[in-house]
Amino acid sequence: MSILLYLVPIALTLGLLGLVGFLWSLRTNQYEDLDGAAWRAIQDDDL
Amino acid sequence: MSTLATPPVLAAAATVAAPRRDWEAFTTAEPDGRRRLTLAVEGITCAACMGDIERGLIRMPGVHGARVNLANRRVAVIYDPSAANPDAILARMEAIHYPARPFDPAGLARPSDESRRLLRCLGVAGFGAMNVMLMSVSVWSGNVTDITPETRDFFHFMSALIAIPCVAYAGAPFYGSAFQAIRRRAVNMDVPIAIGVTLAMALSIVNTLTHQTEAFFDSALMLLFFLLLGRYLDEAMRRRTAIEAETLAVLKADSAVRIEPDGSLVELPLSRIRPGDRVLVRPGEKVPVDGRVETGASEIDTSLVTGETLPAKVTPGDMVHAGTVNGFGSLVVDVTAAAEGTLVAEIERLIGEAESAKSARLRLADRAARLYAPVVHSAAALTFVGWMLAGLPWNDSLVIAIAVLIITCPCALALAIPAVQVVAAGRLFRNGVLLNAGDAIERLASVDTVVFDKTGTLTTPEPTLVGPDVVDKDVFRRAATVALASRHPLARALAKAGGAVKPAERVVEHPGEGVEAEVDGRAVRLGSLDFCAVSQARRLMARSLNPTASFIAYREGTAEPVVFALAQTLRADAVLTVAALRKLGCAVEILSGDRSEAVAEVARVLHVERYLAEVTPAAKIARLEALKAEGRTVLMVGDGLNDAPSLAAAHVSLSPVSGAHLAQAAADAVFLGERLAPVRVALEVARAARALMAQNLWIAVVYNAFAVPIAVAGHVTPLVAALAMSGSSLIVTLNALRLRRIAKPPEIRPAAPAACPAPALTEGSRR
Numbered sequence: 001m002s003i004l005l006y007l008v009p010i011a012l013t014l015g016l017l018g019l020v021g022f023l024w025s026l027r028t029n030q031y032e033d034l035d036g037a038a039w040r041a042i043q044d045d046d047l
Numbered sequence: 048m049s050t051l052a053t054p055p056v057l058a059a060a061a062t063v064a065a066p067r068r069d070w071e072a073f074t075t076a077e078p079d080g081r082r083r084l085t086l087a088v089e090g091i092t093c094a095a096c097m098g099d100i101e102r103g104l105i106r107m108p109g110v111h112g113a114r115v116n117l118a119n120r121r122v123a124v125i126y127d128p129s130a131a132n133p134d135a136i137l138a139r140m141e142a143i144h145y146p147a148r149p150f151d152p153a154g155l156a157r158p159s160d161e162s163r164r165l166l167r168c169l170g171v172a173g174f175g176a177m178n179v180m181l182m183s184v185s186v187w188s189g190n191v192t193d194i195t196p197e198t199r200d201f202f203h204f205m206s207a208l209i210a211i212p213c214v215a216y217a218g219a220p221f222y223g224s225a226f227q228a229i230r231r232r233a234v235n236m237d238v239p240i241a242i243g244v245t246l247a248m249a250l251s252i253v254n255t256l257t258h259q260t261e262a263f264f265d266s267a268l269m270l271l272f273f274l275l276l277g278r279y280l281d282e283a284m285r286r287r288t289a290i291e292a293e294t295l296a297v298l299k300a301d302s303a304v305r306i307e308p309d310g311s312l313v314e315l316p317l318s319r320i321r322p323g324d325r326v327l328v329r330p331g332e333k334v335p336v337d338g339r340v341e342t343g344a345s346e347i348d349t350s351l352v353t354g355e356t357l358p359a360k361v362t363p364g365d366m367v368h369a370g371t372v373n374g375f376g377s378l379v380v381d382v383t384a385a386a387e388g389t390l391v392a393e394i395e396r397l398i399g400e401a402e403s404a405k406s407a408r409l410r411l412a413d414r415a416a417r418l419y420a421p422v423v424h425s426a427a428a429l430t431f432v433g434w435m436l437a438g439l440p441w442n443d444s445l446v447i448a449i450a451v452l453i454i455t456c457p458c459a460l461a462l463a464i465p466a467v468q469v470v471a472a473g474r475l476f477r478n479g480v481l482l483n484a485g486d487a488i489e490r491l492a493s494v495d496t497v498v499f500d501k502t503g504t505l506t507t508p509e510p511t512l513v514g515p516d517v518v519d520k521d522v523f524r525r526a527a528t529v530a531l532a533s534r535h536p537l538a539r540a541l542a543k544a545g546g547a548v549k550p551a552e553r554v555v556e557h558p559g560e561g562v563e564a565e566v567d568g569r570a571v572r573l574g575s576l577d578f579c580a581v582s583q584a585r586r587l588m589a590r591s592l593n594p595t596a597s598f599i600a601y602r603e604g605t606a607e608p609v610v611f612a613l614a615q616t617l618r619a620d621a622v623l624t625v626a627a628l629r630k631l632g633c634a635v636e637i638l639s640g641d642r643s644e645a646v647a648e649v650a651r652v653l654h655v656e657r658y659l660a661e662v663t664p665a666a667k668i669a670r671l672e673a674l675k676a677e678g679r680t681v682l683m684v685g686d687g688l689n690d691a692p693s694l695a696a697a698h699v700s701l702s703p704v705s706g707a708h709l710a711q712a713a714a715d716a717v718f719l720g721e722r723l724a725p726v727r728v729a730l731e732v733a734r735a736a737r738a739l740m741a742q743n744l745w746i747a748v749v750y751n752a753f754a755v756p757i758a759v760a761g762h763v764t765p766l767v768a769a770l771a772m773s774g775s776s777l778i779v780t781l782n783a784l785r786l787r788r789i790a791k792p793p794e795i796r797p798a799a800p801a802a803c804p805a806p807a808l809t810e811g812s813r814r
Binding site for chain 2: 004008035040
């Protein structure tokens with residue numbers, strides 16, 4: 001069962017990465033305009 | 048712009064020159080010396096609008112960035128003040144058919160902070176709950192197979208390592224609120240939550256340190272996750288309303304034009320206007336502040352303030368009030384302090400009194416909490432005493448008692464009401480009703496009497512053409528063309544009725560009287576009855592045909608003048624809505640500040656038997672008190688400044704979005720659009736929601752009726768706790784979603800003040 005000593009920290013690190021990603025997206029205002037973001041993805045921006 | 052040392056009277060008369068806007072006051076500085084301008088934009092409805100605006104702005108010199116927020120209908124523009132002129136930005140917005148207005152940064156609340164904090168807590172709780180659950184499931188399956196005590200301890204220690212910081216962070220909103228409630232010696236829903244979570248954590252830590260087989264870390268985190276979810280949804284709903292209301296307020300143009308000591312004109316946000324300033328009110332504009340007329344003469348439409356539909360004449364020395372609409376003349380107004388004795392101060396005092404009387408009312412959820420907490424806590428205490436008497440050692444008895452507390456921790460109960468509220472608020476939002484107060488739905492559900500204000504509520508806020516019945520088509524068209532050149536509210540209504548698209552040429556505005564212009568080679572004039580020399584006999588005739596209307600006259604050369612009658616007419620679906628309200632079992636009454644003939648006429652058309660006319664704000668409150676004394680629960684619907692105190696005093700209140708600011712602030716909910724139907728929909732949705740809330744509370748009670756005996760008997764394992772808690776939360780949430788089927792499917796959401804402007808539309812037709 002010593003494999004757990006590696007696997008549990010690895011699982012936790014992955015989870016933490018996800019959490020950090022979420023907090024980063026929150027900090028960079030990515031939840032401010034969910035409707036607009038949906039449309040921006042399909043817009044031609046070559047002005 | 049007038050030159051230096053121009054006497055103020057002349058400055059007021061020469062209103063053709065646009066005032067300079069004080070852009071320092073409308074923008075905020077960015078760290079690198081550039082400035083940020085936030086615009087409220089009319090008519091952003093689709094993704095194409097977004098591209099148009101961003102492309103249109105970014106090409107301007109000196110503009111470094113333009114970003115549209117589609118959800119909020121706002122544009123943030125970053126520009127270099129040395130290279131770009133904000134006036135040019137606004138002109139460009141106008142040119143691409145998205146008229147915009149700048150936000151006053153001082154009034155721009157930062158409502159997103161609270162919802163961000165909840166979202167962060169939600170993220171942390173979710174992370175913790177998932178990782179701990181991973182290990183808890185291993186322990187549960189290991190406990191029934193062959194897990195070694197060392198592995199179990201390792202899992203428990205790791206769980207503790209994750210759960211302690213996560214609970215400390217994600218639980219902060221609940222601990223804070225519970226602590227405050229206890230300090231006020233009150234109990235809210237957060238008190239049992241905080242106690243439950245703390246005990247679950249404490250018991251788990253003790254179990255981990257003493258190498259027990261069970262720990263409740265997952266339950267504590269799951270509980271927090273579900274509760275935060277409910278709370279975040281609730282907050283998001285309120286934030287959406289606040290943003291919508293803010294944008295609408297800005298689009299309604301709340302700035303004032305100040306006359307500087309040197310005679311120049313500066314447009315400023317209202318927050319920068321001080322008593323003693325002199326403010327210019329141009330023809331057709333809303334009076335921005337309370338003040339005394341210094342120079343100029345005009346007619347003032349006070350319907351938004353007092354409900355009186357006939358305009359009142361003002362001359363130097365008269366008081367004018369914020370929210371009233373100026374007629375044909377320019378006024379220079381000396382701003383007075385909002386001192387005791389002014390109309391607004393009086394109305395604000397009444398609102399304050401009415402609201403403090405109302406705050407004694409308890410929310411349903413808090414009432415439930417007040418019942419729930421003592422019952423649960425005494426059940427736990429009895430369990431402890433019971434097991435002690437039954438001969439169990441004190442620490443085992445304590446563990447069982449804590450298990451009772453954990454399993455009864457009001458997860459389902461705390462979600463039961465917010466879940467329904469969120470679904471109901473979404474439903475109302477799509478029908479054009481925006482909620483100001485979180486508990487408005489509960490209060491709407493119990494309404495049995497609906498009291499309407501007349502002016503602006505039952506009737507349309509803008510006047511429409513009611514006469515004459517017969518008028519030459521060409522004359523009408525020409526009159527509308529002239530009307531388009533004027534800013535007077537009656538003229539604007541006439542222009543709209545005539546479908547004018549191109550304003551007349553060579554327009555000369557005679558302040559206080561009307562406009563003179565040239566149409567199709569004819570010299571014509573449009574304005575007051577005196578201005579067009581209407582004979583006394585014709586005046587009397589017009590008055591007798593339309594006793595409640597306002598008049599505007601039009602004359603071509605020396606021909607006989609035409610007198611147009613404009614009046615506020617009933618909203619298109621007023622009759623249907625009032626009938627539908629009666630069918631819902633509500634009594635309907637009208638309370639108006641307008642003259643009694645006008646009110647009687649409306650009451651007759653709507654078949655309303657009980658009405659009061661010419662009532663003051665205080666008398667409106669008195670009538671509401673009388674209704675309350677009869678045991679009635681009153682919904683007040685009103686829009687005027689004079690309605691604001693009664694809106695605050697009524698059990699629950701609604702205000703159309705065209706209403707005065709104070710009325711909107713005092714109302715529990717605001718509705719959009721030209722129709723009155725949202726009032727009926729609000730009642731229907733609220734009643735369905737109330738029924739679901741009651742159901743959900745019963746589900747929570749039944750859940751406890753099953754769970755508590757199991758806990759008291761000492762059979763609650765962490766697995767049972769996790770299943771019971773998330774199961775009950777899910778059931779309650781799913782039940783709330785049924786509202787989507789119970790309440791009638793949403794009608795098309797009334798286009799918020801402006802529809803998407805097709806580029807083909809001309810400037811005039813969108814007015």
